[in-house]
Each structure stands twice: as structure tokens, then as C-alpha cells.
Amino acid sequence: MIGYFEHELTVLPGCADADGLMSIHGVFGAFMDIAARHASLLGVGMNDMAKRGLFWVTARTKVHLIRRPAMGETVTVQTWPDPPSRIRGDRGYRIVGGGEVLVQGKTEWAVVDIENGSLQQFRDIYPPELEFCTPPALETPFVRVPDKFEGVEPYYSYEVRSTDIDVGHHMNNTAYIRALLSSFSNEALRAMDVHDIDVVYRASCYEGETLDFYKKPLDGGGCDIRMARGDQTILLARMV
Template identity: 30%
Template structure:
């Protein structure tokens, strides 16, 4: 009872907009020295988790109810290169409720001068852990105060995956180290896996500039997955953006776990630091 009262008090005093600071570490980097898609997802996920804790709606509140947050969709864009030692701030806030989904937005800023370098939006569900099914938002979530500010990104149609064309594909076996507190693959790990079937010329010569990823079903340790990729908008020799469509599926039953779309741009087009 005391703990619940304390969390209610904390939610009443927590700021409606949260700022979480990060410094890019060497373990965040890919072989080219840049933060990849999974790293950006982890920054956003951690900022969201810290704010949920301050609002009193995190695991400590949901766990005793047999419930947990899961991420249904995450979309972001990054307008700058991030490398080792770069310092950023992720600004995040609850931005709305849509039926069973709680919306949360993000702005990524350069720590030195607070200049915006990216944005994101996400949709979260609360699931019953025993039934693995979404439930209605509890009253204490619906009551969270939302700031009066514009959405960080406008709504767009969820990404699909083209049919009738043979994609590039890679095979992944889920390891125990891929799992999170809910004993399924963490959302950022799926983002890590997307690059496994990206054409080498894109992965080596470009950086990911945006990602829209939808989580359709969960995966457990030991399962074998297929990671598919199709280039749907081909860049020319001028270094323009190209777009890739992604799908992660379970071949044993044909279930699609993830659909995503990413845009890629020249790797040196947006330095993090100002000249």
C-alpha cells in the first residue's frame, strides 16, 4: 500500500517532459564507428523507461498486476552522424492514447547546444503476461498529464513488405542473451538484425537515416528466424537516399514477427558537430 501511494505521489510531481542524457560509448558503435539502428532504439527505449519510472507506470507498478509494457511500433529519423564520445539528450513525453495504445514521442538533441538532430514516435501496449494479450489501459496510465506540444512526427501508414519478389535473406537463431525481462526478444535486438540481409554496398557506404519498425509477434530463445530485405527505392550515383523494406519471420509456422522500412543516406552527409 505504501509503495503504491509513493508511486502515485511520484507520478503527480514528475515532469510531463523527460530529458535523458547519453554519451556514445565504444560498445554502441558498428565497424564503421557509427551508432547503428539498434543503438538508436536503445537510447529511445531507455529514455522512455526512465520517464515511465518517474511517472509511476513502469514495471514496478505493472508487475504485481501480471502485466508489462510492450512496444508495438517505433519510428525515428536521425539527421546527424553519431560517433564515439558524442553527447546527446533524448527528450520524451506521452503524446496520446489510441484505444489500446499509449503514444510517446521523442526529440533527439545535441547536448552541447540543445540543437535538434532527430525525432521519433512510438506506440506501446500493456499485455497480460499469462495470456500474452493486450489489455485496456489502466486508469492510472490514462490519467497521466500530457504536455501541450505538437507531435514530434506526423502519422504515416505502417510499413508493409512487397510480395511476389524474392528477397535477400539471412538466418538467425534466437539466443538467451537476446531476451529481455519479458522473456522474449527485445525490440532493439530486432533492429540489430535488420542489417543482416541488407546489400553490402548499402551497409558499407551509407548510414541509416530513418527507421519505421512494427512488432507483430514475439520470439523466444532457440527459435530460428529469417531476416528478409528488399531494396524498394534505389539510389543513384549522386549519393541520394535509398529505401529498404524488411521482414522478420518464423519459417516453421510462417508467422511474421516484424515489418520495417529504413532509409539510407550518404555516410558523411550530416556531421554531428557544427563546423
């Protein structure tokens, strides 16, 4: 069993931004969707895991944007899992167009017991015949975003909406990215010219809750962002 999967994707208006490019949250969504498809083919999709009393948890995601494809452009989205450690496993992603890699990414996953929330070992998660045949999509390590925002005032607040909620009844991982981007104007996003995003997921959010956003500029450009529910950190991100 080859641990590699790909499919074609045409950038349609629904996943394009104000500049006619595949939106950043559209990139995150494409990676989430292909991971779900591939996991089901490997017998470790959401329903398969639920039958075992387990579910997948996204710990963190890293995306490197070389060139975002334009609306109407057809690209190939690729994914494969890397050999896991004892309790963590990475999955790599690429978006390829015109023979060039346009976007690279990876997500660190964990497996949790549905009943008690305890971390489970990866040892028996993937099929034993699975071949880990491809090198990592992104060699750059995950960034450790420091949770140090003392003295920083919120610059934005966001109420979790019904449209942010997924089948798990909490805020979908890509909805956090959409909310994060919505805290900036299009003019600001163009000026930032983001090429690298690291996201650390700390806790779940639910409909009607309010998230406060805190921002710290980085030397050399970019910023760290904290989403918080009261005093609890929900998400940390670095955009460069």
C-alpha cells in the first residue's frame, strides 16, 4: 500500500481572494480535504477511527507559500503521511502547477481517545502494509510561537459563528484561519505579502464564544498572533 495520494483542483471563485488568487484559508482547506480523503482510503478516516473509539487532532500546521495559483488555474494537490513518532505523526502536502511546487505544507497530528481525551500511540494506527515512500514535503521545522503577550491589548475580537462549526460541533480548523485573516484589511494583507504561516492549535471553540486577538510585531517583519477566550490561549500563529 503506497502512502501517497493526489488529485487535481481548479481554483474556482469560491476559494479565491480579492486579488483573484487561491486564498490562504483556501490552501488550508485544500490540505484538510485531501488529508480526509486519503485517510479514508487508508482505512483511518473519521468514521473508521470512531469505530475504534479514536479521533484525529490537529496539533499544528505549517504552510510555505511560494506562489498562490490564480483563479481558473488547475493544479495538483498532493499528500502523504510521514513515518510517525510514538504519539505524533506529520502529514505533508504540496500544491504543484506547471511542473513547479507552488505551496508546501505539513500538519502534526495526534490521536485521542474519544471517551477520556488521552493521547494514543501511533503504533497501530496506520495499516501495517503502508509504505512511507516519499520524503517530507517541507523540511523546515515547525516554529515555536511563544505565548508571551503581556501588556499587549487586543486589536480585534471575533464571535464564533454557526458557519464556523464543523461536524465535531466546534470551530473548524480552517475557520480559525479565515477569522485570523479577517482581522486584517486586504490592503494590510497585500503589504504583509505573507509567505510562511505557522499555526498552533491549543483548544477548541464553540458557537457564540468571543475570541480576542493579540498581535506582536517581529523584528524583520511579520507578526505573532494570539487568539484567546478570556485568559485561555486558543491558538498561536506566526505570519511572515
